[in-house]
Amino acid sequence: MSEERRPLVLVSNRGPVTFGDDGGFKRGTGGLVTALTGLASHREVVWIASALTDGDARKARESDGTSFRIEADDGDFQVRLVESDPEAYDRFYNIFANPMLWFIQHYLWDLSNAPDVRRNEIEAFEFGYNVVNEDLAKAVVEEIEGIDEPVVMVHDYHLYTLPALVRRARPDAFLHHFVHIPWTQPDAWRVLPRGVRREIYEGLLANDIIGFHTRSYRWNFLQCCRDLLDNVEVDFEAGIVRFEDREVWVRAYPLPIDAKAIRRTAQSARVDELERELLRRRREHLVLRVDRADLSKNVLRGFTAFDLFLEQHPEFSERVTFVAQLMPSRTDVPEYAEYLERIEAIVAVVNHRHGTPDWMPIQLKLKDDLEEAVAAYKNYDVLLVNAMFDGMNLVAKEGPMVNERHGVSILSENTGAHEELGEFALSVNPFDIQELADSIHAALTMGPGERARRAEGLQAIITSRDPGDWIDEQIADIRKKAGVEA
Template sequence: MVNVVDNNLYNNELADLISSITSKNRIIMASNRGPVEFQVNQEGNLQARRGSGAIVTAFSQLLQEFEFSWVANAMGDGDRRALDAFENRAIPSPLPSQKGHVRFVVTPRRTYHKFYNIICNPLLWFLQHNMWSSPYTPNVDSTVTDAWTNGYVMVNEAIAASVLDEIKLDSNGNSKENIVIVQDYHMYLVSEIVRKNSPDSFIYHYVHIPWPDVRSWQLIPEFMRESIFRSLCSNDLVGFQSERDVYNFLDSCRTFIKDAVINYDDKSVKTNKHVTFAKVYPLSINLNEVRNIAKAPRATEFSEKISGYLRDHNIVRVDRTEPNKNITRGFRAYGKMLERHPELRERVVFLAFLVPSRTHVKQYERYQDEINNIVDNINKTYGNPEWVPIRVFSENNYAQAMAGLKVYDTLLVNPLVDGTNLVTKEGPVVNDKNGVIVLSETSSTFDELQDGVLSVSPADIEGTEQALYRSVTMSLSERQDRSKALLDIIEKNDVDAWLRIQFTDIKNIFER
């Protein structure tokens, strides 16, 4: 029996909590992408739409009910034109679903390129996902050090300056304190700058991606990692996706910050009399929003489109085409299952919904080629005119992915390492078939969902093949038990619970 959570109770508790905080404090968000994006339509006019990304989605309900200030990089010509129209001032969100305003930060395109395409991706992203092949990469040469100084540092300084502008604006004749929430790996240096100029502000940095161990951080120069760790220890609170990430962070602070005092009991770092708490807040989903998208006409349209490909057992994966997602090993395991169990041929199909990612990065381009080669080989080896073993849908189409999640009998999620993997939570919420999840132990959601999944080691092709076969042959009663267990966990830990826990900690730490 699934214990259905009273989400209205959670909503009321959350609303009361945020109201109590915002009555005394202003909330200022800082991230690479903002909550609203402006585009230029065919007539040359500006059109606004909700910003993309998991964090905007996660905060969408709060944005409807509470005033906010949000600082973000201008993403394109539309954002720049909107900024010009408001004479470089903060822009009130024109969306009816959002209160508050966004303050866009514009840096020279070359500066942003160095910031995003050299330091953020690939240097930090690869480092934090353990994707570098250390005998060969990374190579921190003059190009990279220049990109750090004249890209990453400059963009972080510009974001911090705009945050401080918001603080000064809010402080004029206002007795409220400021809570600054900084998002992810793009903004590691912001907190220290804000702390130096606004020492009484509460600052919280939320990290979406994995936090690697000490040896990984030792790949990059001391001046880079010291800047990162010193800045993060300027926060009052740092949030991570897993306990493993928290302990890696504490160990790294102990190693890289000579005067740091680490308390593993309360998970804190003390530097120069300032205490930074490190806590776990696994990102979750808005249950109602996900279910509504899955039931919407576009998702229904795609359900009809893919219905002709379905077989007795449907294996599905939904991923960005990134090397850390481990897509090729998943296909190899599936091919091995077809080789060992010919009776399954034509009875199963693998539907892969893959979103092209960072196609300008050569490592990603090579990985896409590897995926194509493996798919072609399996389809040629085992397929026939009536049956294609693997169907790939290569496009950024969330409604189509939702259609796939509704019909999986097995959902394969086998990343080498990841941060916010929401597919493992969206799947059980919309699935109609008591689907089973095969999940690698290194996924960010494994600790939370392990009681309801079939676990695999991401490099273990043999073990993944066995898990796939077990899922295909599993009894209905076991499938039902596992599906209900997952749904129970996800409903108890939805996005409202995620927000409530964070803001409770913010309030308690701030009021100490």
């Protein structure tokens, strides 16, 4: 089948746009949406996603559950929104996907205290997670009806059981699944009951190709298949899992950023206005972090390290400001609401301990504003990315692309980005607060030549691939494995 007649189906929990009560829409948020938008705008695809808002649900009903075309600034999209039962979706998202899977895949559980897996969690999987996966799988099967050997690209941890459902209905479908968050080692998965764990893994192994951001996540997945399943054969060197009568390829496709797009944003009028205000208020040095207020981002240890830095280096008093722009995240999950409160509390403590009438050491901004973040990107001396574990972390790539001061990156060794950028960043153990404090001092006292060398090295790596390359690498593997045009 020719490429023109072989449409691609994308499936994710979050779609490219979100509809409001007035029928208008805005661009979806998050790294996954950013990554997939480039593909959807350059190739004929149908993007299937959950209806996340009342406006989404209304649009899904208006289109009678079928796909519809929308015209956005960054391209036209064929979208199909799937409405699930609200109670099932709540169980799917707020009990099982978040926090259960998210916590497992970021090593966030304090296993001496949590989780307690009871009927509530089991039912959340059976009557929430599986229900939403079934709803989206049904839409996929309907969308590929009449298409020979269709290609379906499934995305992220929300949809681990969907591939097996599609495979059962359409054995000829080519299924590709990309996991955008870390894949942890086997023992982390033993939190889940064996039956639930087996269903998740067998759902994933219904795919033809499974992709991760890094080689280490790929290796962890292969280890998990070997240690947690009885009926598989794992070839670590080739990156293949033999399951039932099929070979599943396991690959690493590091996600790049669109460097041209972030540079265009940096040249916008609003960024220029925000930058002028930032420069009017800035001190001699600027430390920056831009994150979601997520437990995995390790925000508290970042502030604690800055507190320790100020204590050990009083000569920087009133000379440095730490700007932290944090987007509140999943505030309906109790652990996240509590975490946000703890963030605000530690900021108050550090500012009280070190601040003066004319100087507030930490400026905390709880907002999601890309242009304000980019204005700060252009002017930081230190970019702090100290996540405990992170699938990739696009901030680590965006910041150096537009920074104009040869700013130094402090980068957690547990981020996906570290596998590419670690050579030119100050690499840190995110749990070592003293090392973080020392790295802040090293970055702020680094000579201009070394700063330039590192900044130029980061930019060279970041610009060596773009989102088109990321998609092309995956499509090339689909073609190679399928033996046909994809």
